[in-house]
Amino acid sequence: MTIDYTRMMMAFLLFNPNPARIEMIGLGGGSLAKLCYYLLPNTEITVIEISREVIELREQFLVPPDNGRFRIICTDGADYVRDSDARPDILLVDGFDAHGQPPQLCSSLFYAHCHQRLMPAGLMIANLWGGDPYRRSYAGKMHRCFQGDTLMVPTEGGTNQAVIARKGASLSLSESQIADIQTNFRQRQAAFLPSIGQRIRCALDRGSH
Numbered sequence: 001m002t003i004d005y006t007r008m009m010m011a012f013l014l015f016n017p018n019p020a021r022i023e024m025i026g027l028g029g030g031s032l033a034k035l036c037y038y039l040l041p042n043t044e045i046t047v048i049e050i051s052r053e054v055i056e057l058r059e060q061f062l063v064p065p066d067n068g069r070f071r072i073i074c075t076d077g078a079d080y081v082r083d084s085d086a087r088p089d090i091l092l093v094d095g096f097d098a099h100g101q102p103p104q105l106c107s108s109l110f111y112a113h114c115h116q117r118l119m120p121a122g123l124m125i126a127n128l129w130g131g132d133p134y135r136r137s138y139a140g141k142m143h144r145c146f147q148g149d150t151l152m153v154p155t156e157g158g159t160n161q162a163v164i165a166r167k168g169a170s171l172s173l174s175e176s177q178i179a180d181i182q183t184n185f186r187q188r189q190a191a192f193l194p195s196i197g198q199r200i201r202c203a204l205d206r207g208s209h
Contacts, residue, residue: 025077130159
């Protein structure tokens with residue numbers, strides 16, 4: 001867990017430390033999926049990955065096998081979000097192809113489907129590549145679909161930016177919430193969460209929407 005954008009994607013734990021269901025678009029090397037799996041033993045996790053070749057590398061990257069609470073589905077993430085009846089508490093969007101972010105994963109229609117499918121007060125966090133000249137346009141689409149309840153937070157030492165969006169609830173974070181996270185997650189792998197919380201609070205104070 002050395003990549004800062006991956007840590008920022010885990011910021012949902014500051015707002016909901018015990019989600020019932022997480023959906024994740026994009027497997028990549030599996031760091032995000034594995035961290036969710038090991039930190040949240042009571043959470044159902046579904047990973048949507050369009051590339052069968054990426055999925056075939058799961059054992060090499062020590063991604064857990066499919067079981068009662070973890071599975072990987074090979075399909076297009078936008079199609080899955082549009083068609084699935086499941087209602088996740090958390091939706092993590094980290095899908096890229098050789099050219100960057102696929103158009104179907106950064107359209108207004110896609111973000112509207114994400115908003116529709118999330119549970120009340122559910123969170124979406126999208127990883128945006130800082131080198132994409134349209135990234136602020138994507139953030140604006142999320143801002144409109146989530147009716148203003150969004151926050152853009154830059155990563156440290158990189159060009160990526162995470163956009164945090166919440167359905168039907170304001171994005172606020174208190175010092176007590178940050179302190180609670182240290183009690184709820186004592187694992188070494190979660191030691192980064194308080195510092196992530198402080199960065200989010202600073203972004204909220206600046207009004208980085």
